Amino acid sequence: MRKALRFVFIVAALLFIHQSAQAQIHFTAKLDGAQEVPPVTTTATGTGTFTLNSTGTELAYHITFAGLSGSLAASHFHNGPAGVAAGVVRAITFTGNTAAGVWKSTDATQPLTDALVKELLSGRLYVNLHTAANPAGEIRGQVLVDYGIGLSASLDGAQEVPPVTTTATGTGSFMLKSSSSGTVTELEYHITFAGLSGSLAASHFHNGPAGVAAGVVRAISFNGNTASGSWKSDDATQPLTPALVTELLAGRIYVNLHTAANPGGEIRGQVRVTTGIGFTAKLDGAQEVPPVTTNAAGTGAFTLNNDGTELTYDVTVGGGFSGRITNAHFHNGVPGVAGGVVRNLNFLATGATGIAANAAGVWKSGDASQPLTPTLVNELLNGNIYVNFHTSANTGGEIRGKLNINYGISFSTKLTALQEAPTPVISRATGTGTFTLADGGNELTYQVTYANLGSAFRFAHFHNAPAGTAAGVVRDISFNGNTTAGSWKSSDATQPLSSTLLIELLGGRIYVNVHSNNFGGGEIRGQVVNDVNTLPLRAPIGVSRTLVDTTFNVNLQGVTTTTDFQLSSTTGTEYYFQDPTGGLRVFIRGKIAAPPGTLIQVKNGFVYTINNRKNIEVQGNQVEILGTPGLPPPKLVTITQYKANQASIEGQYIGLSRVSIKSGSWPATGSNATIILRDASGDSLALFIDLDTDIDGSQPPTGSFDVVGVATQFNGVPQIQPSARADFRPAGTVSVAETVSGFNPETFELRQNYPNPFNPVTTIEFVLGRTQPARLSVYDVLGHEVAVLFNRQAEAGKSYRLEFDGAKFSSGLYFYRLQSGERTQIRKMLLSK
Structure with a gap:
């Protein structure tokens, strides 16, 4: 239907968990006999490169050794600090001289547990290679975090041009480091090869993409089978120039080993x-x-994925613009030059002087318009891309910021009210923070900008706790207006970045909390994570319906249950979608094809009410199509039951049986209509027909019939809204998914679980005031039902105590839902392992 959409200008931010490469942590291991306990005299060496994924559930590894005194007898990960011989925690399988694999948390034997991830981040895992001559280990190496931009290379003959048939292999681990000013000064490298057809004749870095043979740019000196060295910007010959750094980051530098x-x-x-x-x-x-004189300022966090095809961004601005923001873009230009627009930012805002806002999204090489081309990636790596926010008073831009590479381990945070714990806060405030860990883990530099606090700023801190848990302050943060920039060092006289806090930071257990006068415990908070996209949790749709208006940063997932009720519009889309906890209307700015039965993920929506209907609104690129599982069966209700329980049923896919037309004229083609239905009891209900369906202009049903559609309302008046003429069916043919009993006005109590937080077992208790069927289920943050604790007749007045065992589930926030008749209650609980 071509309706005037009330698209509220919102603070837009990306809320899906996109597996960005920046979400990983890089480790290296340099293996030799000197690290064994006691030390072993051997010429054997090895190199290992490792990557821990964003969720800490997978450790990918690539290891090459050479020069052992005999055949490899065994190889393992061990759990112990340097200088200590400790037990095996994982076997490693080699093929020849190289091992490549993934150690997972789901492995049936020797899994990568949370405890082992903490040991890994603490530097207490090592790789050990055993031989007959040295059964306790001939060479070993601690697996250590690299505090810089991590790179790696896997060497074989297949990459040569033309390919070479050889059994030789190699592993290279590299770390790009910078000075305190952010200028690249050094590439550290450690490379091991094995199995060459003859002696190594020469070895070099070359400058060329994969599949191209290119010229030498740096010689590499090996000692036996291993090279350890540093390529520096101030080398007298063959220095690491800025141009070569760009080539390196673009994947156009390779290592080449030559033989006779x-x-x-x-x-x-x-x-x-x-x-x-x-x-x-x-x-x-x-x-x-x-230059522009303004109080406005901002912070942006960005991640370029491994192959340079996606740039994820999140930018918050505030502090006092001269007026409403009119546009926001990426521009291509060197510092000091006004360059042209190369990409529009996904940004919406409204207001007067002092507006603050947020922009977020993913810029992809495959975008139909304004794609991220290889040329623009080169410009980005060369420091020639900037973001620009424009106002009417400053049409060329009021504030701008160049995208600078973080030469260290990058972290970011998205601050929202829904992350506050133990009770989420209702606020439209948001924030963005970016962090870089450098100097061997001894310094964390940071910049954070917040926007739209509901009351005056009070103070801000770093706290030490995982998501969903509140804990004490570990570092004060001072703001200048809406933005702070600072450095947290291990050498600080007070509140230093200790080794313990460093491990907590790497484990995602440090958060930023911004407190206001109205919310002394914190109005917005965000975990400091090694991933620009790890943002607030998804909520069940039923929970989202309870949120007050102007709640931002809501992330939902569900199946569409209607056609596009804005089909005739060229600028908007309107669907209803639902999960097991409820249904909701979604307005999308842009056209998205998601016919009934499509599983969609709505990212960072804005919840509001219009005409008494609860809605969530997003932009088109904040909706992801996840699959097509098909329509759920409709919930069969009577008109009386629907009207008595309108609030809980609204938004869901329902069915009415044996109804007939009481009054109203069937719509002609291109027209809307409201028809009044009645059932055998004589009760009546509105049927709304939208002109963006195939119902208008069709033949009306006659006599008694069934109808399915979404439960909607207009200004408080309940109605059913079908999507197609096929939704009118012969009487008695609508399939029943759940027969809804009458409303129970007596006791209906779902109590808070105890203990909470819990690990791994907690008790949930409920009591009903009337004997009737009841169902108690547990859902994860995606809205997926993960456990059914009770699904049978419940006796009136009896207290039921059920245990939920979270041993096989991941740590995090869960929801449990009691449904009986038309009554539903939802609570949340935190599994903390």
Whole structure:
């Protein structure tokens, strides 16, 4: 239907958990005999490169050794600090001289547990290779975090041009480091090869993409089978120039090992970014051309994925613009030059002087318009891309910020009210923070901007606790207006970044909390995570219906149950969608095809009410199509039951049986209509027919019939809204998914679980005031039902105590839902392992 959509200008931010490469942490291991306990005299060496994924559930590894005193007898991960011989926690399988694999939390034997991840982050896991001559281990190496941009290379003959047939292999681990000013100064490398056809004749870094043979840019010196060294920007010959850094980050530098039999190279490996590349932008008026005097400022966090095809961004601005923000873009231009627009930012805002807002999204190489081209990726790596926010008073831009590479481990945070614990706060405030851990883990630099606090700023801190848990302050944060920029060091006289807090940071257990006068415990908070996209949890749709208006950053997932009720519009889309906890109307700014039965994920929506209907609103690129599981069966209700329980049923896919037309005219083609239905009891209900269906202009049903559609309302008047003429069916043919009993006005109590938080077992108790069927289920944050604790007749007045065992589930927030008749109650609980 072509209706005037009330698209509320919202603070937009990306809320899906996109597996960005920056969500990973890179580790290396340098293996030798000196690290064994006691030390072993051997010429054997090895190199290992490792990557821990964003959720800490998978550790990918690639290891090469050479020069052992005899055949490899066994190989393992061990759990112990340097200088201590400790027990085996995981076997490693080698093929020849190289091992490549993934250690997972779901492995049936020797899984990667949360405890072992903490040991890994603490530097207390090591790789050990055993031989007959040295059964306790001939060479070993601690698996240590690399505090810089991590890169790796896997060398073999297949990458040569033309390919070379050889059993030789190699592993290279690299770390790009910078000075305190952010200028790249050094590439550290550690490379091991094995199995060449003859002696190593030469070895180099070359400058060329995969599949192309190119010239030498740096010689590499090996000691036996291993090379350890540093390529520096101030080397007298063959220095690491800024141009070569760009080529390196773009994946166009490779390592090549030459032999007499293969003078062009026997094995080669492209040096590729392992952990993605993080960028930061600090926005202000001073960077504009010409400079602008303004109180506005902003912070942007960005991640370029491994292959340079996606740039994820999240930017918050505030502090006092001269007026309403009119546009926001990525521009291509060097500092000091006003460059052209290359990409629009997904940004919406409204208001007067002092507006603050947020922009977020993913810029992809496959976008139909304004794609992220290889040329623009090069410009990005060269520091020639900036973000720009425009106002009417400053049409060329009021604040701008250049995207700068973070030469360290990058973290970010998205601050929202829904992350506050133990009770989420209702507020439209948001914030963005970007962080870089450098100097060997001794310094965390940060910049944070918040926007739209509901009351005056009071104070802000770093706290130490996982998501969903509140804990004490570990570091004060001072703001200047809406933005702070600072450094947290291990050498600080007070509240230093201790080694313990460093491990907590790497484990995602440090959060930023911004307190206001109205919310002394915190109005917005965000975990500091190694992933620009790890943002607030998804909520069940039923929970979202209880949120007050102007609640931002709501993330939902469900199946569409209607056609597009804005089909004739060229700018908007309207669906209803639902999960097991409820249904909701979604307005989408843009056209998205998600016919009934499509599983969609709505990212960072804005919840509001219009005409007494609860809605969530997003932009088109904040909706992801996840699959097509098909329509759920309709919930069969009577008209009386629907009207008596309108609040709980609204938004869901329902069915009415044996109804007939009481009054109203069937719509002609291109017209809407409201028809009044009645059932055998004589009760009546409105039927709304939308012109964006195939119902208008069709033949009306006659006599008694069944109808399915979504339960909607207009200004408090309940109605059913079908999507197609096929939704009118012969009487008695609507299938029943759940027969809803009458409303129970007596006791209906679902009590808070105890203990909470829990690990791994907690008790849930409920009591009903009337004997009737009841169902108690547990849902994860995606709205998926993960357990059914009770599903049978419940006796009146009897207290039921059920245990939920979370042993096989991941730590995090869960919801439990009691449904009996038309009554539903939902509570939340936290599994903390």
